[in-house]
Amino acid sequence: MPRAFIGLDVFKAEIQDRIAAGESQKDVRRWLAAKGVQIHRNTLSTRLLEWQGTSTQVPSIDATLVAEVDSAFHTTHHDDQTIADNITAAGIPTTHRQVKRIRLTQGWRRRGDTDDQLADSRAKTFALVKSALHQGVVRCYGRGLLRTYLRVAHGHQARDDDVRDALSTLDTAGTQNHGT
Numbered sequence: 001m002p003r004a005f006i007g008l009d010v011f012k013a014e015i016q017d018r019i020a021a022g023e024s025q026k027d028v029r030r031w032l033a034a035k036g037v038q039i040h041r042n043t044l045s046t047r048l049l050e051w052q053g054t055s056t057q058v059p060s061i062d063a064t065l066v067a068e069v070d071s072a073f074h075t076t077h078h079d080d081q082t083i084a085d086n087i088t089a090a091g092i093p094t095t096h097r098q099v100k101r102i103r104l105t106q107g108w109r110r111r112g113d114t115d116d117q118l119a120d121s122r123a124k125t126f127a128l129v130k131s132a133l134h135q136g137v138v139r140c141y142g143r144g145l146l147r148t149y150l151r152v153a154h155g156h157q158a159r160d161d162d163v164r165d166a167l168s169t170l171d172t173a174g175t176q177n178h179g180t
Contacts, residue, residue, distance in 0.1 A: 008032075008047050009041070016051060017045075061102060065092055069102045074155040110157070122165075125150070125158040129166040143167065 008015065011032065018028050025044050032039060066089070072083045080096040080103070087094050103109070109117070128150055132138040138146050142165050150156045150163075 007042075008037070011035070011037070012051060015048070021049065061098070062092070065094055065098070066102055066106070068092060069094075069099050070106070070108075073103060073108050074161075075152050121157075121159065122162045124156060125162040126166045126169070128154055128156055128158070129163060130170055133170060 015028055015032075018031065019025075023031075025041060025048070029039060029041065029044055032044075068087045068090070069083060072078060072086060076083075078086070080099040084094050084096040086097045089098075129138075129146065132146070132149065138149055141149060143160060146167075147158050147160065147163055150158045
């Protein structure tokens with residue numbers, strides 16, 4: 001026999017207010033228990049998803065945390081967990097989920113999801129490499145240092161294959177001026 005339907009709609013507004021205020025689902029379940037409603041955590045999670053009361057509501061994020069994530073993402077190859085650990089060690093408590101949420105809301109992706117994004121990234125890499133070579137900033141750099149330069153100076157996460165192709169294309173086109 002299926003379980004009886006628990007009518008949480010009566011408490012919907014209060015539950016959403018509590019979640020928006022930062023209370024955990026466990027705290028909300030305790031509050032409901034005090035009201036005489038015993039529910040399983042999966043039931044509450046399901047209802048919150050139906051009501052759009054969980055992860056789709058992004059709490060306001062501290063600007064210093066965004067700046068720290070920006071700096072770490074654009075100057076290192078660390079994953080979200082390592083970035084979160086380093087930022088927490090520096091005195092700003094955060095989690096890898098917050099780091100990921102910040103990255104995605106800012107449009108900072110680790111790789112292209114579509115062919116258009118990959119093509120845009122490749123074109124940007126080619127343009128930045130050509131500009132850097134033309135200015136003479138990176139003439140003696142290898143691919144690794146050139147990728148680091150692009151990451152630090154321009155905040156661009158260049159793929160190694162794109163840098164290699166850009167260098168070989170520009171070299172065969174005579175853009176690179178050896179011996180000067």
